[in-house]
Amino acid sequence: MxxxxxxxxxxxxxxxxxxxxxxxxxxxxxxxxxxxxxxxxxxxxxxxxxxxxxxxxxxxxxxxxxxxxxxxxxxxxxxxxxxxxxxxxxxVMRSSRSVVEGTELRNFIRPALGKVKKYKKSSVLEWDEQFFEDEIQYIKGRGIKDLEEYKKIARSGRRKALQEGPREAVWEVYCAYQSLLKGATREDWADxxxxxxxxxxxxxxxxxxxxxxxxxxxxxxxxxxxxxxxxxxxxxxxxxxxxxxxxxxxxxxxxxxxxxxxxxxxxxxxxxxxxxxxxxxxxNTRQIAEAAIQLLALIESTYEEGYIDPELTTRYGPPPMVITAMNTAGMFSWMSERIRDLTSDKTFHFSDFAVLC
Known part of the structure; x- marks a missing residue:
């Protein structure tokens, strides 16, 4: 090191x-x-x-x-x-084996959302399941105990604004989700x-x-x-x-x-x-850092409290490449060929690479 x-x-x-x-x-x-x-x-x-x-x-x-x-x-x-x-x-002799995580969370969110849609009308109920998964984890992660507390919280950094009516609908989905977990004797990590x-x-x-x-x-x-x-x-x-x-x-x-x-x-x-x-x-090299700063500027929450304006290194290198593929298969084909090419002379090893999706 x-x-x-x-x-x-x-x-x-x-x-x-x-x-x-x-x-x-x-x-x-x-x-x-x-x-x-x-x-x-x-x-x-x-x-x-x-x-x-x-x-x-x-x-x-x-x-x-x-x-x-x-x-x-x-x-x-x-x-x-x-x-x-x-x-x-x-x-409390509680085992994590009962924990619902990853894609299995949707097996509880989907029916909870469907249940609330049957008796409540709100445009927020048409939002995707990922939003509800994230919002439920946010509610638990903040330790929010009831609807009134949820209505008052600022939700800064949550990207999608919610007025009082939609929040009531989201809370109904949250309660339905918790009820389904309890009925199955399951919990998520936030619980x-x-x-x-x-x-x-x-x-x-x-x-x-x-x-x-x-x-x-x-x-x-x-x-x-x-x-x-x-x-x-x-x-x-x-x-x-x-x-x-x-x-x-x-x-x-x-x-x-x-x-x-x-x-x-x-x-x-x-x-x-x-x-x-x-x-x-x-x-990183200066060129990589500069490219990253340009991408961060596109994200609304980047400059919230606590953001540190980076001081760029004096280490230089080639600029990042931007490759456009016709489809997903072409993108993965190019990446795999590029990695094989760079590892062919043993200068690089497969463990030197990361693919971010």
Whole structure:
């Protein structure tokens, strides 16, 4: 792994109890998290390095092993939902095997939507199933308890505006969906997050973590961040026994429209954070970064609170290629041929490529 830049090293060694690291893509946020986790674990502290994405967690664990070979027992690297599964198995004997996820969610959303359409008229009920899947997860991720609360919430970053009438229709679909899940003795991951929060509120951990590091925090819901808050020793300014929480995020990289807000997070923690902005992208060439900035400019939510205007690297390379295919089959054919061509002389390996869809 590359040596840390001075600003990145400073973040690793910070001693404040609550630290927000805002960074553009490729600015080294995950590297900071890795080195900080190792540093604190070596001091004998109990450390949790948590994130949303399963593949990211596996990559972080592999990188830590590459640096220190054996991961100490006082350092845990896992996704948020892996931790939720762990705590619920231990406390309420609840297994994640009953969880509805992925394409199976539609098997409950579709009949819920059909049921509401039979007795309620609203144009929002003609919107696609993906909207309802996302909106239901948003409702649960915000911990919204009733229709009146849902009507009042701003829904910033949700892309599609909803007035009071349509919200009532959406709430009806949500209730029908929950009823169908209950009838099938099933739950989704958002339900388990809410249950984990409830059990932690009722009975705190017997042994909390001294330090929690959250990577890609923009992809975690409000409820998820509140759960994580219950896992760490209370944060206190200028107290040696204080816990610490470092939050690493880039609102421009959010994949799930969580409406992440730095001010919201500060209010949630009830503490003013030490805040750091990482502007330089070390990962990409200048040409790739410039192309990405042009694409981001087309997304309405890009410039919401927390956006970091990237500082372009001085590393140059060829400009990105834009290929137009006649159809999907032609597009995949070109990609596969291009990848085979680039790997033919062993300069590149298949693991060097990513195909984003």
């Amino acid at each position: 590359l040596d840390l830049q001075p600003q990145q090293k400073q973040c690793v060694e910070m001693k404040e109890p609550f630290i927000l690291v805002k960074g553009t893509a490729g600015s080294g946020k995950s590297s900071i998290g890795i080195y900080r986790a190792i540093r604190l674990a070596k001091q004998g502290r109990r450390v949790l390095f948590v994130m949303y994405n399963t593949n990211l967690a596996a990559s972080m664990e592999a990188l830590v092993k590459a640096l220190i070979i054996d991961i100490p027992i006082n350092l845990r690297i896992m996704t948020f939902y892996q931790y939720v599964d762990k705590i619920l198995r231990k406390r 388990l997050a809410l249950l984990a929060l409830q059990t932690l509120q009722d009975r705190p951990l017997d042994e909390s973590y001294d330090d929690v590091i959250i990577d890609e925090a923009q992809d975690l819901t409000l409820v998820a961040r509140e759960v994580i808050q219950h896992l760490v020793v209370p944060l206190q300014d200028k107290v040696p026994t204080s816990g610490s929480m470092m939050v690493l995020a880039d609102t421009a990289q959010s994949l799930y429209s969580r409406s992440f807000s730095w001010s919201q997070l500060s209010n949630q923690m009830k503490m003013k954070p030490r805040s750091v902005n990482l502007k330089k992208n070390y990962r």
